[in-house]
Amino acid sequence: MSEDAVLFEARPDGIAVITLNRPETRNCLARDVRAGLFAAWERFGADPTLRVAVLTGAGRTFCAGGDLKEMVATGMTVPPRDMFPVPYDTVELSKPTIAAVNGAAFAGGWMIAQACDLCVASTEASFAVTEVKVGRSSPWAAPLIHMIPQRIMMEILLTGKPIDARRAYEIGLVNRLTEPADLLPVALELAREIAEAAPLSVRAARDTVMLATEMGRAAALHAARHASVPCYQSADAQEGPLAFAEKRTPRWTGH
The missing domain is CATH 3.90.226.10 (2-enoyl-CoA Hydratase; Chain A, domain 1)
Known part of the structure; x- marks a missing residue:
């Protein structure tokens, strides 16, 4: 060692x-x-x-x-x-x-x-x-x-x-x-x-958990929606449903 x-x-x-x-x-x-x-x-x-x-x-x-x-x-x-x-x-x-x-x-x-x-x-x-x-x-x-x-x-x-x-x-x-x-x-x-999961989705999910521990319900919901925007607007957000429809493994880019 x-x-x-x-x-x-x-x-x-x-x-x-x-x-x-x-x-x-x-x-x-x-x-x-x-x-x-x-x-x-x-x-x-x-x-x-x-x-x-x-x-x-x-x-x-x-x-x-x-x-x-x-x-x-x-x-x-x-x-x-x-x-x-x-x-x-x-x-x-x-x-x-x-x-x-x-x-x-x-x-x-x-x-x-x-x-x-x-x-x-x-x-x-x-x-x-x-x-x-x-x-x-x-x-x-x-x-x-x-x-x-x-x-x-x-x-x-x-x-x-x-x-x-x-x-x-x-x-x-x-x-x-x-x-x-x-x-x-x-x-x-x-x-x-x-x-193996979509990188931006993982980041948004982690942010959601951490925001929920720091804020009240309404504030956490608002902050989590904001934190999720880059994920929704990414190329991966289109690649995921397309890969599912085509019955293949997604090719994540993190963008």
């Missing part, structure tokens, strides 16, 4: 596989991992041939969170706003992302898994927001209220206790639950289903 802190695979099917590659430190978000992940997200966002990204971890841990030794050594108080590479927050992205959680996703590990649009988890995965155990805070967890019920969120944040993958699936944090050996294949199949 490469010595790079973060591995990047650009697959010919339009899927990027990004792997946190510091299993000896449980893939914690040390400086080299943060830098590698920032670079990987930037590469994914800038490459028009890549449609979906899958984020996973090497070894038996997805990500154990921030580097506590670094925090002690630097006397860190409030983390710098741009310290962590969080999709759609400190990293600008408009394409879908999938977390493939192979083991523990604790603290910052939960943060980057939560930030992805979708989540596939191995039955060996576990999730925890452990900040209360070490005197830190988790403001990044605020969007979790749109994913799971309030009382469950409250218990997770107040106790810092882990939940297993099945519980994460039951409360809606995880989309697909798999056996460990099937984790990446299932995540790639989900990514492939998205990558």
